[in-house]
Structures are given as C-alpha cells and as structure tokens.
Amino acid sequence: MATSFSSLALTQVLPFLPLAQGDIDYQTERRGDPNLIKTVLAQDGTTVVFVRDGLLAVPDGQAARVDYETAKIRLAGVPGEYVLRELGDSLDDCEQTGVIAMFLGSYDVSSSHPQAVVALDVSGLAKRCEKDNGNNTGEAADVPSSIVLSRALERFDWVSLLGFAPHASAREAGQATTATALSMWHHSQRHCPRCGSAVRPAMSGWAQQCVNESCEAHSSLLFPRIEPAVITSIVDGQGRLLLQHNKAWKDPSLYSVCAGFVEAGENLEHAIKREAGRKRVFSWAK
Numbered sequence: 386m387a388t389s390f391s392s393l394a395l396t397q398v399l400p401f402l403p404l405a406q407g408d409i410d411y412q413t414e415r416r417g418d419p420n421l422i423k424t425v426l427a428q429d430g431t432t433v434v435f436v437r438d439g440l441l442a443v444p445d446g447q448a449a450r451v452d453y454e455t456a457k458i459r460l461a462g463v464p465g466e467y468v469l470r471e472l473g474d475s476l477d478d479c480e481q482t483g484v485i486a487m488f489l490g491s492y493d494v495s496s497s498h499p500q501a502v503v504a505l506d507v508s509g510l511a512k513r514c515e516k517d518n519g520n521n522t523g524e525a526a527d528v529p530s531s532i533v534l535s536r537a538l539e540r541f542d543w544v545s546l547l548g549f550a551p552h553a554s555a556r557e558a559g560q561a562t563t564a565t566a567l568s569m570w571h572h573s574q575r576h577c578p579r580c581g582s583a584v585r586p587a588m589s590g591w592a593q594q595c596v597n598e599s600c601e602a603h604s605s606l607l608f609p610r611i612e613p614a615v616i617t618s619i620v621d622g623q624g625r626l627l628l629q630h631n632k633a634w635k636d637p638s639l640y641s642v643c644a645g646f647v648e649a650g651e652n653l654e655h656a657i658k659r660e661a662g663r664k665r666v667f668s669w670a671k
C-alpha cells in the first residue's frame with residue numbers, strides 16, 4: 386500500500402482548475418468501517434466542514450468576497466471533537482438528526498498527526514429549524530439540541546461552489562467540490578432506483594444502501610453517477626475563438642467556449658463536435 390499520496394499528474398500540468406485541485410488522500414480502504422466517522426471525529430486534528438442545500442459554510446462576513454476577484458475565502462471549520470461530543474451515536478441516524486456525515490479523507494496520513502476532514506450535510510436539520518421557526522403552536526420542535534450545529538446554521542455565511550472555488554486554496558476547493566457533489570446526490574436520490582424503497586447513507590457517506598433487504602442494492606450498494614463533460618476552445622484558421630450562447634441562459638451577454646455532457650459510449654472528440662454543431666447563437670472573437 387502506498388505510504389504517501391500525490392495529486393494526479395494530469396491536474397498538475399493543466400492550468401489552474403478550481404474544481405480539480407484536491408490533494409487529499411481519500412483513504413477509500415477505511416470507508417467500509419461503520420464506526421469510521423466517530424473514530425475520525427475523536428482524533429486530534431480532524432476538521433468538520435458544512436454543506437447545506439448545495440451551499441458551503443464560510444466564516445461570517447466572507448460571502449461578500451465572492452464579488453471581489455482577488456479576495457480569498459476559506460471554509461468554516463470546527464474541531465471534530467465538538468461535533469462528536471454533541472451528536473455522538475445519533476450521527477448514525479440521519480433521519481433523526483437531519484445530518485449526513487461524509488468522510489472526505491486525510492492529509493499527512495504517514496505522519497503521527499494525520500489531519501482528517503469530515504463534511505456534515507445539515508440540509509435536513511436546516512429545514513426542520515425553518516419549520517420550527519414558522520411553528521406558532523408553541524410545541525417543542527424535534528430538532529437535536531446541538532450548539533455547534535445551531536451556530537453553524539446561524540452564524541456562518543453560505544456560498545455556492547462556483548462562488549467559493551475561485552477564491553479558495555486548491556486544498557479547500559477540492560474538499561468543497563467533493564462535499565457539494567455528495568450532498569446534492571444524497572438529496573436528489575431519496576429512494577432506491579431498483580425497488581423504490583428508502584435509502585440510507587453508507588460507506589461513510591460515499592454510497593447509499595437500500596433498506597429493503599431483499600433488494601440487490603441492499604448488498605451491492607448504490608453509488609453516485611458521475612456525468613463526464615468536455616470543454617474545448619475551437620479556433621479557426623484566422624485565430625478566432627468560437628463562442629456560444631445557450632438560449633437557456635438568462636443573461637444574453639453570457640458566452641462560453643464549446644462545452645457539454647458526453648453521451649454514453651461517446652468519445653470526447655465526438656462529444657465536442659456534436660456540441661459545436663448544436664444550433665445556438667455563435668460568435669467569433671479575436
């Protein structure tokens with residue numbers, strides 16, 4: 386087993402790609418441990434970051450920096466032990482807590498002080514709190530009394546991945562990309578695509594398990610579908626760059642180089658040729 390981890394060479398030779406710069410060791414071999422989240426939270430040096438409805442928690446006041454090109458933004462993080470102390474075993478029951486825990490991996494895994502990162506999706510908890518705030522009956526809400534999570538919801542700013550990544554360190558942009566992608570998948574796939582039963586998070590947040598024990602997805606698990614896309618600059622013989630405007634975009638002044646999703650079995654060259662041939666508004670720019 387490798388004792389150290391290095392980023393893929395591909396991302397090191399390409400220009401800065403904000404969503405493909407992560408250097409964390411995913412430690413995939415640990416994901417199957419059902420107690421991994423609690424074990425990692427108990428370790429010194431573990432950081433918890435937060436995601437909610439596709440948005441990332443950043444320190445109070447930093448959301449406004451999205452509009453300033455050179456401004457830096459970081460993820461809001463709290464020590465893992467704080468979360469473990471308050472949630473403990475209830476972390477295993479996302480239905481009860483409204484929280485989904487995802488183990489993102491560790492840095493410096495070969496050192497005596499590895500630094501792990503856990504992302505908490507608090508979308509479900511946030512919805513319960515909003516529901517409670519609109520509840521005028523005076524009845525107590527069924528919301529876990531976590532000071533850490535309450536403060537995260539109230540005090541942190543929340544920004545989108547596209548707003549965050551260009552202002553973030555490569556390391557945190559990587560964490561944010563994984564946390565956002567897994568979070569959105571968990572919330573978009575609420576039922577088993579094979580049998581329609583409920584699903585619950587598995588493999589430390591990287592998979593789902595169908596609750597129906599007779600379903601194949603109970604033992605084989607469900608994993609996020611990755612949708613490959615391609616983006617390419619097309620230049621003609623006069624050195625002009627082809628730009629396209631998608632009619633679905635609300636801003637009529639928005640143009641992009643040619644890009645799109647790759648279809649099943651399609652090679653990348655064909656995908657970009659097909660996308661370039663779609664009937665959109667074209668423009669050539671020097």
Ligand SMILES: [Zn+2]
Pocket residue numbers: 577578579580581582595596597600601602603
């Ligand atoms: Zn199923």
